[in-house]
Amino acid sequence: MSEELVTNHRKHSLNVNSHDTGMFANASNFEISGGQFMVTASGEERNLTSTSDEEKKISEWLNAPDCLTNFTTAINKKTAGTGQWILSHPEYVMWRNSPNILWIKGKAGSGKTILSTTIIEDLRHHGKDNVCFHYFDSxxxxxxxxxxxxxxxxLIQQxxxxxxxxxxxxxxxxxSCRHGLSVAPPSNTELEICLNMILEEATPFIVLDAMDECCETVEVLNWLSSISNKLWIVVTSCHPPEGQLASVTGQITIDNPDSGIHEDIATYLQIQMQNHIFKGDLKTQVTTKLIEKSQGQFRWVDCQFKVLKRCATPKVVWRTxxxxxxxxxxxYAQAVKKSMESEHNEDAHNLLLWLTYAFEPLSLNQVADILSIDLDEQVVDQRDLMDFKLHLVxxxxxxxxxxxxxxxxxxxSVKEFLIKSSKYTQTLGLFEINEQLAxxxxxxxxxxYILQLKNDFLMDDQSWPSFPLVHYASKYWIDHMKALNVLSSNDALYNLAMKILNEESPQFITWSEIYEFYEKWKDINYNSEEILHKVASTIQKEHYIGGKPLYYAAICSHKNLVEFLVSNNQNLDAQGGTYGSCQRLVPHNTRYQASRLPT
Structure with a gap:
């Protein structure tokens, strides 16, 4: 990695024609004008103590995942007085006194995230201003x-x-990653070197929650092994430490009766009861039964209490x-069956498919748009006739x-259940949740959704915030179609693809320009009205030349789509799109399958 320092800071912009997009991942405030992309402000809370443009610029480029939301959510869910037992546990006290790894093991839903958040609060309360955290979240x-x-x-960000x-x-x-006006994303090796250099000058306390949700466990465990006696690190997981870490880490198991989890559950129920109608003996019976059956799982107790709160009479409470x-x-099986029996069962099924297999997190407004789409009638219902209430769906x-x-x-654990149960949906009588259907x-x-956009959609930037799903639909319909193993020519989806890939359709022109914009400016955080206005304004000013229908059919990688368009005299060498043409598309990205292009 180059050590050369560049003293003359460049202007805070990047030429639109550059294919490099790393700097703007999750950018939340920007302007694009005259071929320049200008970052103007940070739209989300960051661990910054300075407001300099340089720091904001580097923070946007680094594009660290937002774990602050996980921390805040855990704080908001935490019941006062719970989790305190961990702070007096002998293993925790020993860990506080010397650099080491403390591994906290517990089954799914046993409150590990609440405990890790309790530890973060404790360290900060005792003046540890160098506390960092990361929440693995599958x-x-x-x-x-x-x-x-x-x-x-x-960790580098914090x-x-x-x-x-x-x-x-x-x-x-x-x-070192800046080349002219573009800034390339750093490699993992470069990030490791950078982090090690930072750690040479600092001895932070690091809390890593939900290691069992990490998809690259080997790499993380190797890194932990290399620094196990240098830093104070807490890890929570459903699984025990493995390999070298098993012999060098302090361990706390919260599944056994000696932990304070049962007392925490009792505290949680006591406070919940203060805000609910259970009284006298019924209150005692509910509390006793839930603690007795909980097996030390906070998550299980919380789910049952939600069900019990909906009971209208003591008789129904006892029966429950x-x-x-x-x-x-x-x-979860009971919750799914309840959703299947409701009048909103189609929407509930659709929502679970999206949340399990969508390529990005979805906002509440986007979900409202999703549930307004009628797949059978192939129309989008009017969305402003009533307020959307997710809990009714x-x-x-x-x-x-x-x-x-x-x-x-x-x-x-909900996601794990849905994926696991997809193999037995008929036997269990549950929604069919599988990747191909999704x-x-x-x-x-x-x-x-795209086909319902008006012909002048691109020219009316004021209308964009009224269509919060437009960015997701424009970016990802091709990726979802590409993920299908088979696409029959008799399929409704095939016919829809033919409609959107009609070169004479205004919606094709609209969509291809939006798609090419996102291809050049990947991962912009556009979930705000301000950003959508600026994206619309930019597309109006800058001409993003889309490809021909055949070009996008090649990206989809479904042979029948490609062959149909070729039979209708679509030219493989026609120019347009980020990669120029169908023939030039393949070398730029190996996911595009050249073998499916007719020769």
Missing amino acids: RDNSGAKSGYRGLLLS MSYHKQTIHSALQRLYE LEKLPHDLEET IDSNLVAIDTNNVVQLAHY HHNISQACII
Whole structure:
């Protein structure tokens, strides 16, 4: 990695014609004018103590995953007085006194995230201003929070901004990745070197939550092994430490009766009862039964309490207590069946498919748009006739809304259950949740959504915020279709693809320009009205030349689409699109399958 320092800071812009997009991932405030992309402000809370343009610029380029939302959500869910037992546990006290790794093991839903948040609060309360954290979160289908790279980015982001300065190691990394007016994303090796240089000058306390949700465990464990006796690190996981770490880490198991989890559950129920109608003996019976059946799982207790709160009479409460599910899987099965029996069953099924297999997190407004799409009639219903209420569509034990109004599966164990149970849907009598069905339905919905846009949509930037799903639909319908193993010419999706890939259709022109914009400016955080206005304004000013229908059919990689368009005299060498033509598309990205192009 180059150590050369560049003293003359370039203007805070990047030429639109550059294919490099790393700097603007999750950018939330920007302007694009005259071929220049200008970052103007940071639209999300960051661990910055300075407001300098340089720091904001580097922070946007680094594009660390937002784990602050996980922390805030955990704080908001935490019941006062719970989790305190961990702070007096002998293993925790020993860990506090010398650098080491403390590994906290517990089954799914046992409150590990609440404990890790309690530890973060304790360290900060005792004057530890160098506390960093990362939440592995497999519910985020983008993978930003579940991989090794996300961990590196998250720690560098938090440790590099201190005392109103930016760490020189990060500054040098940024300069070494800058080539002219473009800034390339750093490699994992470069991030490791940068983080090690930062750690040479700092001894932070690091809390890593939900290691079992990490998709690159080997890389993370190797990194932990290399620094196990140098830093204070807490790891929570459903699994025990492996390999070398098993012999060098302090361990706390919270599944056994000696932990304070049962007392925490009692505290949680006591406070919940203060705000509910249970009284006298009924209150005692509910509390006793839930603690007795909980097996130390906070998540299980919370789910059952939600069900019990909906009971209108003591008789129904007693009946419900006698039929309590044995575990989380049975709890989720009951929640799914309840959703299947409601009048909103089609919407609930559709929503679970999207949340399990969408390529990005979805906002509440986007979900409202998704549920307005009628796949059978291939129309989009009017969305402003009533307020959207998510809890009326699907059981709250399955789906939740975070502090940023992002709709997600309520817990990672919900996602595990849905994927696992997809093999036995007929036997269990549950919704069919499988990847192929999800990609099929999502790609259909996206195309239907695009086809309902008016001819002058691109010219009316004021209308963009009224269509919050337009960016997702435009970016990803091709990727969802590409993920299908088979696409029959008799399929409704095939016919929809033919409609959107009609060169004479105004919607094709609209969509291809939006698609090419996002191809050049990947990962912009466009979930705000301000950003949507600017994206629309930019597309009006800058001409993004789309490809021909055959070009996009080649990206979809479905042979029958390509052959149909070729038979209608579409030219393989026709110019347009990010990669220029069908023939030039393949070398730029190996995911495009040249073998499917007729010769």
